[in-house]
Every structure is written in structure tokens, then in C-alpha cells.
Amino acid sequence: MEVFPSPLESAKFIAEHSKDVSVDEEGTRRVAESLFDKASAAEFGLAGWKSLHELNPRAADKEAVDWVFLVDTLNFSFWSEQEDRKYLVKYKDKTYSGYWSLCAAVNRALDDGIPITSASYFATMTLDQVRHVFRSDTEVPLPLIEERHRVLNESGIVLLEKFGGSFLTCVKMSEKSAQKLLRLVLENFPSYRDEAVFEKKKVSFYKRAQILVADTWSVLEGKGDGSFDDISSLTIFADYRIPQVLVHLKAMKYSEELMKKLREGTLFQSGDKEEVEIRGCSIWCCALICKYLQELYQKKGQDMQENINAVLLDYYLWDYARGHREEMKDIPFHRVRCIYY
Ligand SMILES: Nc1nc2c(c(CN[C@H]3C=C[C@H](O)[C@@H]3O)cn2[C@@H]2O[C@H](COP(=O)(O)O)[C@@H](O)[C@H]2O)c(=O)[nH]1
Numbered sequence: 001m002e003v004f005p006s007p008l009e010s011a012k013f014i015a016e017h018s019k020d021v022s023v024d025e026e027g028t029r030r031v032a033e034s035l036f037d038k039a040s041a042a043e044f045g046l047a048g049w050k051s052l053h054e055l056n057p058r059a060a061d062k063e064a065v066d067w068v069f070l071v072d073t074l075n076f077s078f079w080s081e082q083e084d085r086k087y088l089v090k091y092k093d094k095t096y097s098g099y100w101s102l103c104a105a106v107n108r109a110l111d112d113g114i115p116i117t118s119a120s121y122f123a124t125m126t127l128d129q130v131r132h133v134f135r136s137d138t139e140v141p142l143p144l145i146e147e148r149h150r151v152l153n154e155s156g157i158v159l160l161e162k163f164g165g166s167f168l169t170c171v172k173m174s175e176k177s178a179q180k181l182l183r184l185v186l187e188n189f190p191s192y193r194d195e196a197v198f199e200k201k202k203v204s205f206y207k208r209a210q211i212l213v214a215d216t217w218s219v220l221e222g223k224g225d226g227s228f229d230d231i232s233s234l235t236i237f238a239d240y241r242i243p244q245v246l247v248h249l250k251a252m253k254y255s256e257e258l259m260k261k262l263r264e265g266t267l268f269q270s271g272d273k274e275e276v277e278i279r280g281c282s283i284w285c286c287a288l289i290c291k292y293l294q295e296l297y298q299k300k301g302q303d304m305q306e307n308i309n310a311v312l313l314d315y316y317l318w319d320y321a322r323g324h325r326e327e328m329k330d331i332p333f334h335r336v337r338c339i340y341y
Helices: 007-017 025-039 062-073 098-111 127-133 145-163 167-173 178-188 207-219 242-248 256-263 273-299 310-323
Strands: 021-023 088-091 094-097 195-198 201-204 252-254
Touching: 007 195, 007 201, 007 273, 021 025, 021 273, 025 273, 025 310, 062 098, 062 145, 062 167, 062 207, 088 098, 094 098, 098 127, 127 145, 145 167, 145 178, 167 178, 178 207, 195 273, 207 310, 242 252, 242 273, 242 310, 252 256, 252 273, 273 310
Parallel strands: none
Antiparallel strands: 021 252, 088 094, 195 201
């Protein structure tokens, strides 16, 4: 497999050469200070992945790991062209949108006896079966349903042929290294290869591959096969929500020209200069926030190496974005239809 620079090296290079997106040094320091008290709270930690999110598995077993693999294989492109016309899923008397609508549809299928998280099932699912499992409770279907069908079949076949049908086998092969698991995922599952070329240099983001490793760490509660000693080497996951919240918090800035395009709802293509700058600067911005948070704790004589990393910062910011939709409505998100985020 072709070797690309890591997401962190890529992010540094992009941030140094970016024209329409900039990381605001002062802003990142202010965000780190604002998070200082929160970072030591329980919900900022690993346990929040289950305690804050009712649709996530409670267990930490093979089935729970396979649930994470299935969901993160489909964890992309939930945004809708119009805010008032979107894909929604009703599950147990609640209506879910965005990423959570995917989880609701998966849990609905499992409750209906459909073994959607079993590789032997999704390796040979038909397009009609995918449409049924992920049916909408509005007239708006889940975007990219054909691509989802393709990546499900492709990933299921690889799991069956190389990992005995379960992602837990892949996790065990990583021998408690997040970077080794990341490499195994990239080598074996093509749909996770989230890469681009910027200023003639190859760059990587690996958003779904990194969140798969992070969610595996979370669902296994950082124990046993999931006790990755290098989890802090992951970056945040460059989706379309994190950039929005970083601009809202004034840690990152867009040029007037880019802001105009975003406000007009411009549809960018995967790999466009603007998209690469937004994603790369987001990763670099959060790496700085993590660094400044660590420094603030060190000044206080507290070692927070275990409690502060890009994964936990990402989860916090992503949940923040979910909970502050109204306040953030004037900050547009960038629109790309792709299978990477
Ligand atoms: N950076 C980052 N991006 C994340 C996630 C998640 C959900 N995962 C965690 C959440 C709770 C559990 O703790 C899961 O671990 C989804 N996304 C992305 O967001 C977009 C969907 O957004 P909206 O349309 O608003 O639902 C889409 O690109 C999706 O890929 C994350 O955590 N971080």
C-alpha cells in the first residue's frame, strides 16, 4: 500500500501553506483555558462514550466491537441540502438526525432480528436490503445509499476472508497499538483511505480509520484488547462539524472569500483546495489546543497525559457542536458528498 504522511504531519504542512483558512494562536490558547476545568471532569473522559450516548453499546464484547465497525464503516455524509428536509429515524419514541440516525437505524434492525452487524450478513446484503435497514421516517433518504451498499459488501468480504468475520480479530492482531490497528484498517479496507494531494504533496486525514480505532478504544473502555498505549498518537477526526465549532470558538478563521462560498452552500469535491485546508487546519488547531491544555496542567503540577488527548478533545467538541446548533447556525459547514466523513 502507498505510504502517505501521517494526518498530523499532513495537518502541519497544510496549516503552514493554507491560504483561506488560518489557525488563530490566541484563539487556541483561549479555548484551551476555557476547557481547563472541564478536562478533568468525568464526562470529558472515556466513560462519556457510553454514559452520554444511549445508542452506543453498553457491552465491551465481540458484538459491541462489530457494532462499532459497522457504524464507522458507514459513518459519513449525513448533512442535508435543506435544514428542514432531512433523513430522520424514529427509534424507541425518539427521532434521531445526522450521525445518530445511522445508529438508530442499526439498533432498529438488530431489534427486528436483522443481523446487520454480522459480516456474513452485510457482505452479501442487496441494495434493497440496505434501503430497507436504513429507511427514513421522512421523504428524504439517507444520502449515498449506493456507496453505502458497496462499502458494506466490500468490508464484509474482507472481514470474512482475512479476519474470521469479526473486527475483534483485527483488534487482537494490533497487539494493543492504535497505530498498528490504524495501519491494519488502511491496508485491508480501501474505503477508509481518506487521502488527498495538496501543493503537490500527498496528505492524509484518515477520519473514519482513526475514529474506528478511537471508538474501539471507547467501546472496550480502554481495557484488555482495547488498552492502546499509544491512543494519544491519534488526531481529531476531520469531519464537517469540528471545523464549524473551531470557527465558532474563534480558534480557526476563514477568509472572506471562503466564508462567502460556504454561506452560498457551494458543493466542494473531495480533495478541493478549500476542503483540504479546512480539514488540515482543523487537525492542526486541535493538536495545538491539546498541547496548550497539557501545558496548563503541567503548570499546576498535574500530569494529565492520560486524560487529555485528541480523541477526548474531539468527542467533547463534537458533542458541543451537537448541543449548540442554534448558536452556531451562522457558521456554515463545508459541503462535500463523499464516503470519507
Ligand atoms: N469529529 C467527529 N466527527 C464525528 C463524530 C461522530 C460520532 N461519533 C461519536 C459521537 C458519539 C460517540 O462518542 C461516537 O464515538 C460522527 N462524526 C461525523 O460528524 C458528521 C455528522 O454530524 P451530524 O450531521 O451533526 O450528525 C459526519 O461527518 C460524521 O462522520 C465524532 O465523534 N467526532
